[in-house]
Amino acid sequence: MNTFHVKKGDKVVVNAGNFKGAEATVSAILAAKERVVLELTKGENKLGKRTVKKSKANPNGGLIERSVSVAVSNVALTEECKQAKLEAKNARRAAKAAAKGKTE
Numbered sequence: 001m002n003t004f005h006v007k008k009g010d011k012v013v014v015n016a017g018n019f020k021g022a023e024a025t026v027s028a029i030l031a032a033k034e035r036v037v038l039e040l041t042k043g044e045n046k047l048g049k050r051t052v053k054k055s056k057a058n059p060n061g062g063l064i065e066r067s068v069s070v071a072v073s074n075v076a077l078t079e080e081c082k083q084a085k086l087e088a089k090n091a092r093r094a095a096k097a098a099a100k101g102k103t104e
Helices: 079-100
Strands: 011-014 023-030 035-040 048-052 062-066 068-071 075-077
Touching (some): 011 035, 011 079
Antiparallel strands (some): 011 075, 023 035, 035 068
8 A cells, every 4th residue: 555745625826837836725636546636725716627528427528627637746844844744743752752651
């Protein structure tokens, strides 16, 4: 099983692709395809447009709006999210050290 540098709910910035520079929140991780599904937070276009074939569910086919998925390597955590994760990590370490009787 792969581990990724982002988790569901993290705020990220897209580094490459059609949505380069956009800030988003991770709504799901597709581990098998190594992609993340994003909800764009800034701008008017909060959903991406994708082409779909004709089907019973969508008889005309064409463009539909849906959540955007990008490769995991094309996203990076925002500075505020990095800081929050670092503070949580330090708090866990301090609590663990206090439980062992050590002081930092």
